[in-house]
Amino acid sequence: MASLKSHNKKEQDLSLTKNQKIVLNLLQNSSEPLKAYSILDSLKTEGLKSPLQIYRALDKLEKLGKIHKIESKNSFIACSNSNCARNTAFTICESCGNVKELKNNYLSDGVNELIKKNKMSITRYNLEFYVLCKNCKTN
Amino acid sequence: MASLKSHNKKEQDLSLTKNQKIVLNLLQNSSEPLKAYSILDSLKTEGLKSPLQIYRALDKLEKLGKIHKIESKNSFIACSNSNCARNTAFTICESCGNVKELKNNYLSDGVNELIKKNKMSITRYNLEFYVLCKNCKTN
């Protein structure tokens, strides 16, 4: 087991530490973005008791591209692509706050075009599209 | 002067209240985004002494589209277009943090195309492009 783990490190990010795994797991199983202190509350049972333990795990996961921060909501969401550490795009429902990550492939061509046309030399981008989600439209 | 002022209210947003004007003025004369508490510090001399006075002015100005919040920096910047209350786009230097608002016209066509192509029904957007600004490139 141990040897398997270390062998696959890079591919599967099994190199995550205990705290990082716990936090990532919570986010991956959440249907909505979570706030740091709400994560903390949820993980008190797992032995995480200080904000810093959460923030440190979040920082690392974000750098790895495994999660993203929705800045306008001070919330964190698991990456639904494949570890996009640099470019992100979300839709955010203006009514209920529901957030979805847009698939890289859907956008990247269009965004690249946009960038070229405007002669911008971009190292990274974050796009937030505000919408009315299906649920909220019908209500 | 006074009569001119009241006559042009709507066009020039002279209807702003005292606090709102003071805060907007500070932001318009700033070369960089400012944080709420730094605004508070700067305006202690003008009689503004509580965070809430600042936040309330900022909220109002943001709704009017006269300023924007850079969420990832918890900072505020005066609008450099004409009161774009809904759609915003910025470049943010990854090195020095320098922020510039992109002109609406530069982007809007391209963004609209992008939205159409992806069949999104967007009510509003905020685009953050991270760059290396000229200064930081050469250093």
Add this chain to the structure above:
DNA sequence: CTTGAATTGTTATATTATTACATAATGTAA
């Protein structure tokens, strides 16, 4: 003038995030 909406002032408090410091685990090169 008077009524209702918006704005203000003030205190207290909630929420989000980091500093500082001591310790332990892990990786790596001699």
Add this chain to the structure above:
DNA sequence: TTACATTATGTAATAATATAACAATTCAAG
């Protein structure tokens, strides 16, 4: 292996950002 650097941990304290609650005031519309 030892030794050294790097990374992660735990904990307490505190900084930075933002809002709640309430009383008082301003100010335009009827």
